[in-house]
Amino acid sequence: MGKNCLICGFPIEPFLDLGPMPKANAFLSEEEFAGEIFFDLKAAFCPSCKMVQLLDQPARESMFHDGYPFLSGSSSHMASHFQSLARDVLEHFIPDPTAFVVEIGTNDGTLLKHFSEAGIRHLGIEPSAGVARAAQEHGVQVHSGFFDEALALHIVRDSGPADVFLAANVMCHISYLHSALEGIRILLKTKGVAIFEDPYLCDMLRQTSYDQIYDEHAFVFSLTSLQNALQPHGLRVIDVNPQQTHGGSMRYTVAREGEHVPSKGVEKLFAAEKKSGVADFSTYEKFRIRCGKSKKDLVRLLTDLKQKRKRVLGYGAASKSTTVLNFCGIGREFVEAICDSTPAKQGKFSPGAHLPIVPSRAFRAPYPDFALLFAWNHAKEILEKEKEFTAQGGKWIAYVPEVKILG
Numbered sequence: 001m002g003k004n005c006l007i008c009g010f011p012i013e014p015f016l017d018l019g020p021m022p023k024a025n026a027f028l029s030e031e032e033f034a035g036e037i038f039f040d041l042k043a044a045f046c047p048s049c050k051m052v053q054l055l056d057q058p059a060r061e062s063m064f065h066d067g068y069p070f071l072s073g074s075s076s077h078m079a080s081h082f083q084s085l086a087r088d089v090l091e092h093f094i095p096d097p098t099a100f101v102v103e104i105g106t107n108d109g110t111l112l113k114h115f116s117e118a119g120i121r122h123l124g125i126e127p128s129a130g131v132a133r134a135a136q137e138h139g140v141q142v143h144s145g146f147f148d149e150a151l152a153l154h155i156v157r158d159s160g161p162a163d164v165f166l167a168a169n170v171m172c173h174i175s176y177l178h179s180a181l182e183g184i185r186i187l188l189k190t191k192g193v194a195i196f197e198d199p200y201l202c203d204m205l206r207q208t209s210y211d212q213i214y215d216e217h218a219f220v221f222s223l224t225s226l227q228n229a230l231q232p233h234g235l236r237v238i239d240v241n242p243q244q245t246h247g248g249s250m251r252y253t254v255a256r257e258g259e260h261v262p263s264k265g266v267e268k269l270f271a272a273e274k275k276s277g278v279a280d281f282s283t284y285e286k287f288r289i290r291c292g293k294s295k296k297d298l299v300r301l302l303t304d305l306k307q308k309r310k311r312v313l314g315y316g317a318a319s320k321s322t323t324v325l326n327f328c329g330i331g332r333e334f335v336e337a338i339c340d341s342t343p344a345k346q347g348k349f350s351p352g353a354h355l356p357i358v359p360s361r362a363f364r365a366p367y368p369d370f371a372l373l374f375a376w377n378h379a380k381e382i383l384e385k386e387k388e389f390t391a392q393g394g395k396w397i398a399y400v401p402e403v404k405i406l407g
């Protein structure tokens with residue numbers, strides 16, 4: 001039996017099978033290898049509302065919990081990105097000093113702390129209690145829980161409606177999207193705005209970055225599919241701003257239908273998406289073929305380096321790396337370990353492939369011959385930081401938009 005769309009209920013069409021996959025952020029100890037849980041990672045397209053979605057997603061509590069290791073502040077580039085977003089919001093969407101801002105997916109407070117510092121009434125919603133504590137340490141008010149319609153009703157009852165609702169890299173994580181969107185409708189003041197930022201479908205298709213597909217990403221949005229999801233809630237996209245973060249994202253400004261005039265950019269993006277084929281199944285079939293080629297090319301390159309007895313280290317144990325390692329079947333025979341700056345990942349092993357995660361300083365002790373750049377979305381920051389590696393003859397391996405040795 002086929003599955004139905006999480007947004008409109010229409011039968012969906014699977015287009016990519018990435019095989020048995022562990023949870024992207026389930027870094028584990030050696031004792032936990034035997035009990036590791038896998039699910040089938042498959043992506044599908046809805047021919048009716050055009051939403052790209054996972055066929056199956058693990059339970060939300062099994063992904064977002066006290067030990068959730070991702071920290072927004074681990075990239076200085078992301079920290080300045082959020083500082084500039086906060087500046088924009090404070091300038092354009094905060095009508096007066098009594099304004100109320102709600103953010104979901106608050107994580108360690110990298111974005112919301114700027115509102116706290118500006119003395120703005122705010123509330124963060126964050127189910128992963130460990131990172132929520134980090135936000136509290138930054139002076140941010142946080143409620144530990146999952147945002148949905150029921151929680152929105154509680155927030156309005158306790159704190160009143162919101163002027164601004166922020167959600168960076170979290171709306172696409174919410175498989176119960178209608179409940180969250182209804183929550184936004186309940187929460188927003190008449191003229192209020194919601195600002196979402198999520199990995200953008202057209203960037204994923206253009207760059208063959210299939211590693212955007214993992215357990216946490218229930219959806220990969222386009223403007224077209226997001227607007228179809230918003231419509232039953234009386235909400236619409238009033239502005240769009242492409243972002244370079246996370247390998248290509250889109251910032252959507254959303255408001256109640258009829259309360260703000262949509263920008264010309266919205267119309268233009270609808271037209272560009274139509275032209276690029278986001279609504280055609282054949283686009284996804286072509287994407288699948290390119291993903292297969294990318295896998296073959298990467299395995300061929302790593303096999304060649306192994307035969308030449310070259311040392312290869314991974315750089316950045318990003319969530320995305322779990323998809324690449326497991327889909328391509330890359331284990332310790334190809335890549336010695338992955339260097340990562342996140343304390344909660346260090347000393348553990350990568351999900352499924354079981355590569356050891358070592359601190360960033362291990363990269364220099366001594367440098368490998370090649371570094372496989374898993375955190376490719378942070379390439380600028382990392383290549384700048386690790387200039388000495390290339391100066392000493394080291395080479396970076398990239399696989400987005402295609403497999404190649406840089407330089």
Ligand code: SAM
Binds near residue numbers: 148167168
């Ligand atoms: N917003 C941060 C950023 O962009 O760096 C964190 C993004 S992180 C990938 C996603 C965060 O959303 C996690 O901290 C997770 O615990 C949280 N989250 C997941 N589902 C949520 C929900 N229903 N309501 C609020 N937060 C949620």
Ligand code: TMP
Binds near residue numbers: 076317319341345378
């Ligand atoms: P992300 O792509 O999901 O943000 O994950 C990036 C991973 O890379 C995260 O685990 C932190 C790590 N990282 C480093 O180890 N060094 C760095 O300089 C940067 C920017 C990230």
